[in-house]
Amino acid sequence: MPIIKVNNLSKAFGGVKAVSNINMSVEAGEIAGIIGPNGAGKTTFFNLLTGIYTPTSGEVIYNLERKISSKSFKPYKMTGYGVARTFQNIRLFKNMSVLDNVLIGCHNNMSYGLLSSLLHLPAFRRSEAKAYDEAIKLLDIFGLADKKDEPASKLPYGEQRKVEIARALAAKPKLLLLDEPAAGMNPNETKELTKLISWIKDEFKLTIILIEHDMSLVMGICSKIFVFDYGNLIASGTPTEVQNNEQVIKAYLGGE
Amino acid sequence: MKLINKKNMLGFLAVILTYAIAGFLIDKGFIDSYIFLNIVLIGINIILAVSLNLITGFTGQFSLGHAAFMSIGAYTSGILTAKLGLPFWVGILGAALLAAVAGIIIGIPTLRLKGDYLAIATLGFGEIVKIIGLNTDYIGGATGLNDIPRYTTWTWLYFCVVVTVLLISNFIKSYKGRACISIGEDEIAAEAMGVNTTYYKVLAFTLGSFFAGIAGALYANYFYFIKPDSFGFMKSIDILVIVVFGGMASIKGSILGAVLLSLISLFLQGIPELRMVVYAVILFLIMVYRPQGIIGKGEFKLFKKRGGLNANNQSK
Amino acid sequence: MEQLIQQLVNGVSLGSIYALIALGYTMVYGIINLINFAHGDIYMIGAYIGFALTTFLHLGFFPALILSMLLTSMLGMVIEKVAYKPIRKSTRIAALITAISVSLFLEYGMMYFVKPETRTFPEVLPNKQISIFNTSAVLDIKNIYILVVTITLMLILQYVIYKTKVGKAMRAVSLDSDAAQLMGIDINKTISYTFAIGSALAGAAGVLVGSYYNSINPLMGVVPGLKAFVAAVIGGIGVIPGAVLGGFFLGFTETLVSAFGGSLYKDAVAFAVLILVLLIKPKGLLGRNIREKV
Numbered sequence A: 001m002p003i004i005k006v007n008n009l010s011k012a013f014g015g016v017k018a019v020s021n022i023n024m025s026v027e028a029g030e031i032a033g034i035i036g037p038n039g040a041g042k043t044t045f046f047n048l049l050t051g052i053y054t055p056t057s058g059e060v061i062y063n064l065e066r067k068i069s070s071k072s073f074k075p076y077k078m079t080g081y082g083v084a085r086t087f088q089n090i091r092l093f094k095n096m097s098v099l100d101n102v103l104i105g106c107h108n109n110m111s112y113g114l115l116s117s118l119l120h121l122p123a124f125r126r127s128e129a130k131a132y133d134e135a136i137k138l139l140d141i142f143g144l145a146d147k148k149d150e151p152a153s154k155l156p157y158g159e160q161r162k163v164e165i166a167r168a169l170a171a172k173p174k175l176l177l178l179d180e181p182a183a184g185m186n187p188n189e190t191k192e193l194t195k196l197i198s199w200i201k202d203e204f205k206l207t208i209i210l211i212e213h214d215m216s217l218v219m220g221i222c223s224k225i226f227v228f229d230y231g232n233l234i235a236s237g238t239p240t241e242v243q244n245n246e247q248v249i250k251a252y253l254g255g256e
Numbered sequence B: 001m002k003l004i005n006k007k008n009m010l011g012f013l014a015v016i017l018t019y020a021i022a023g024f025l026i027d028k029g030f031i032d033s034y035i036f037l038n039i040v041l042i043g044i045n046i047i048l049a050v051s052l053n054l055i056t057g058f059t060g061q062f063s064l065g066h067a068a069f070m071s072i073g074a075y076t077s078g079i080l081t082a083k084l085g086l087p088f089w090v091g092i093l094g095a096a097l098l099a100a101v102a103g104i105i106i107g108i109p110t111l112r113l114k115g116d117y118l119a120i121a122t123l124g125f126g127e128i129v130k131i132i133g134l135n136t137d138y139i140g141g142a143t144g145l146n147d148i149p150r151y152t153t154w155t156w157l158y159f160c161v162v163v164t165v166l167l168i169s170n171f172i173k174s175y176k177g178r179a180c181i182s183i184g185e186d187e188i189a190a191e192a193m194g195v196n197t198t199y200y201k202v203l204a205f206t207l208g209s210f211f212a213g214i215a216g217a218l219y220a221n222y223f224y225f226i227k228p229d230s231f232g233f234m235k236s237i238d239i240l241v242i243v244v245f246g247g248m249a250s251i252k253g254s255i256l257g258a259v260l261l262s263l264i265s266l267f268l269q270g271i272p273e274l275r276m277v278v279y280a281v282i283l284f285l286i287m288v289y290r291p292q293g294i295i296g297k298g299e300f301k302l303f304k305k306r307g308g309l310n311a312n313n314q315s316k
Numbered sequence C: 001m002e003q004l005i006q007q008l009v010n011g012v013s014l015g016s017i018y019a020l021i022a023l024g025y026t027m028v029y030g031i032i033n034l035i036n037f038a039h040g041d042i043y044m045i046g047a048y049i050g051f052a053l054t055t056f057l058h059l060g061f062f063p064a065l066i067l068s069m070l071l072t073s074m075l076g077m078v079i080e081k082v083a084y085k086p087i088r089k090s091t092r093i094a095a096l097i098t099a100i101s102v103s104l105f106l107e108y109g110m111m112y113f114v115k116p117e118t119r120t121f122p123e124v125l126p127n128k129q130i131s132i133f134n135t136s137a138v139l140d141i142k143n144i145y146i147l148v149v150t151i152t153l154m155l156i157l158q159y160v161i162y163k164t165k166v167g168k169a170m171r172a173v174s175l176d177s178d179a180a181q182l183m184g185i186d187i188n189k190t191i192s193y194t195f196a197i198g199s200a201l202a203g204a205a206g207v208l209v210g211s212y213y214n215s216i217n218p219l220m221g222v223v224p225g226l227k228a229f230v231a232a233v234i235g236g237i238g239v240i241p242g243a244v245l246g247g248f249f250l251g252f253t254e255t256l257v258s259a260f261g262g263s264l265y266k267d268a269v270a271f272a273v274l275i276l277v278l279l280i281k282p283k284g285l286l287g288r289n290i291r292e293k294v
C-alpha cells in the first residue's frame, strides 16, 4: 500500500497554476526524487503536502499511523501525523543554539505540564534529559555534536542544512520531505550527504521524498523520480526511464 | 540539569543576602521613604519588563498594551483590598488571575495579527480598557480609586520580583518556552516542527499578563491611589522601552534596563520643564546607537529589517 | 432625526480632519513601513503656526493655511532627515520607539516654548449658520470650509500622485523600493517629498481645526493623531484611498455613537471598530493580503 497518494492535486495563485492536476504515489521505504526546472512547482507541491497551502482542488492522502487526508492538514499537526520537512531557503531558528533547534524537533514528543515548566519539577528534568540525549545522538550522526552550543546562524551553509535535517528527524517522522538538501554544498559534501540520506532512511525506517537539482544525488539514491514542469507532472519512473524520456530532455534542454 | 550546583547555590545566597541587607537598611531608616519609593518603582518595572519580554522579546509578539494588564491588576487588587477588605495575598492573586484571563480573552482573537498590526490592536485594547475605567463609577471613574491600603512592603515587593524572574526564566528553558522562542524566530518553521503557534502565543501572552497583573497590585497597594490615566498608552511604551533598551529576549537585560531607566528618569526629575524633551533625546540616541539594547543578542524577527512595503513578499 | 442630521454634518467635518491626517500616516507607512507617531504633532504644530500667523501677523485664513502647509512640509522633511534617515535600515521596534521619541520631543519642546496652556485661535472663518431643511439642525459655514478645503487638497494630491513624476516615483518606491532604485529613482528625494506632502496635509488639518474649534494646545495632536492612525489602518495602511475611506468611516462612526448617547465611549468604539476590522480584514478595508512565500 502506498504511504502517500496524491489525487488530481492543483494549486493556483491568482492566474498562476503552480501545481496542476498531479497524480502520484510513493511506497513505504522508498526514496523518491522530484526534479524539474526552476519555478516548476516543486516547493509548492511540498507546501501542499505539509498543510502550508490548501489545495485549490484534489487531495493528498497519507497512510502513516492512520489514514489522513489533506482536508485535515494543519502545518503544526504534520509532525504529529508523522511527516517532517526541511526548507529550500533554510529556516533554522537563527539565534537559538544548534541543540535547541534540534530540541524543537522533539517538541511533539514532550508533554510535561505548565507547572513543571515554571517550577522545573521532576517531570521537567526527566523529559528534558531524554530529549537532550536524543538530540545529541542525532547531532552525532551529522557530526555536529561539538557545535551544539553555537547559534545556528554561525554555522556554515552546508552544516545548517544538516541541522535542519537533524531537527526534522527529531520529530520521529515516518515520511521525511527534503527540499533541495544539497543546495549550496560542494561536490564532496553532496557525496557525503547522499550516503547519509540513504543511511538515515534505513536507520530510522523512513520514506523520503526529496527535491533536488543535483542529478548525481537524485540518480544515485532515488528509486523513483517524478519530473515537474510548469506545474505538471510530465514523467515518472526509475532514474534510467526518466533520463531517456523525451519530454524530460526537452524540458531541460530548453523548452523556451 | 542538577537542582543544586555551585552556581545555583551562589545565586540563592545572593538573593537572600540582598533581601536581608536591604531589609535591614530599610528597617533602620538608612533607606528613607523617598529612596524606597524608587525601589518600589524599579521592582514594579522589572516585573513589567520581564513579563513583556516574554511576550515581545522571546515570543516575538509586538504588544503596545501591556499597561492595560497592569491596570486590570491594580484595580482588581484595589477593589479586593480596599472595598472588600481582603488580605494582600488575595489581592495579588486576584490581580494576576484576572489579568491573565483578560490576556486570554484578548490574545485569542488578536494574536492572529502580525507585527505592526498586532501592535495597533493591542494599543487599541489598552485604550479601551482605559476608557472603560474612566467611565465606571464603581472604581471612581476619572478621579480614580482612593484609600487603597498600603500593603506593599519590601518583603512583598522582593518576593514578587524574585518569583517573576525565576518563573519566567524557568519557563523559557522548558520545552514550552522553547516553543515560544521558536515562534519569535520563525513562525513558519516553528509550525512545521509541530508547534501550535496560536496556543503558545496565547500562553505567552497570558503568562505575561499574569505577571503584569501582579505588578499592578504592587503599584495599587503602594500608592494608595490609582487612576486609569496612569496606565495609558505611554506607560505601555515605557515598558517596551525598558525591554528594548535592556535587550530583547534577555531577562538580565530587562532587569538592568528597568534599573537604569528608572535612575535616568529619577535624575530627570531635577529638570521638570525639560524632563520629557531630554528623555526623548535619550530614547532617540539609544535607538540610533544601540538599537539592540545593552545586552543585545542580535537579529530577532521583530528586529528584522523593514525594507519597503513589499517587505513581506520578498522572503523567497 | 434633527440630532442625527446635525451629527452627520459634524461627522463630515471630523471625517475630513481624520482623513487629512490619515493620508500622511498612510503615505509614510507605504513608503518606509514606519508608523510615524510624530505625525499628530505636526498637525499640532500646523495649528500653532496658523495661530501665530493669524494672531501676530493678522493674516487671513487662506494665506495662513498655505503658509502653514509650507512650513509644516519643511518641518516634515527636516524630521525625516534628522531622525528617520539614520534608522531607515533599522528594525520595527527601534523605528517605532524612534518615532515616539520624536513625538515626545515635539510635544514637550512645544510645551516648553509656547507654554502648556490652551490658546484661543482667532475667528478667521465667517461665523454664520444655516438651518438645514428648515429643521433646528444647523450647518456652520465652517463645516463647508473644512469640506471644501479637504476635497480640494485631496484632488491636488490625487493629481500629484498619479500625474506627476514625483507621484509616480512615490508609487514605485512603495511598490518595490529596490526595483525603483534600479530604475534610477532617487529614493532619498522621494521619501523626502512623501514627508513633505504628508506633513503639509497634517498642517492644513491643524489650521482647519484651530479655526473651527478656536482652541489649541501642545498636546492637541495626541488623540487625533492616534485616531487618524486608526483610520489609516482601518482603511488599509499604505493605501491612499483607504486613508480617506477610513477617515470618514471613523468620523461618522464617532459622531453616530455620540448621537446615540455614547459620547463617553466614542474613543473606545473607535478602537473596538479598529480591532474588529483587523480581525475580519487583517490588512484593513482596502488593503491587499500578501501571503508570505515559503
Ligand SMILES: Nc1ncnc2c1ncn2[C@@H]1O[C@H](COP(=O)(O)OP(=O)(O)OP(=O)(O)O)[C@@H](O)[C@H]1O
Pocket: A013, A016, A017, A018, A036, A037, A038, A039, A040, A041, A042, A043, A044, A045, A088, C291, C292, C293, C294
Ligand atoms: N505564495 C505564492 N504566491 C504566488 N505565487 C507563488 C507562491 N508560491 C509559489 N508561487 C509561484 O508558483 C510557481 C512555482 O514555484 P515553486 O517555488 O513551487 O517552484 P520550484 O519548482 O520550487 O522552483 P525552484 O527550483 O526555483 O525552487 C512560481 O511561478 C512561483 O512564483
Ligand SMILES: [Mg+2]
Pocket: A042, A043, A044, A088
Ligand atoms: Mg523550490
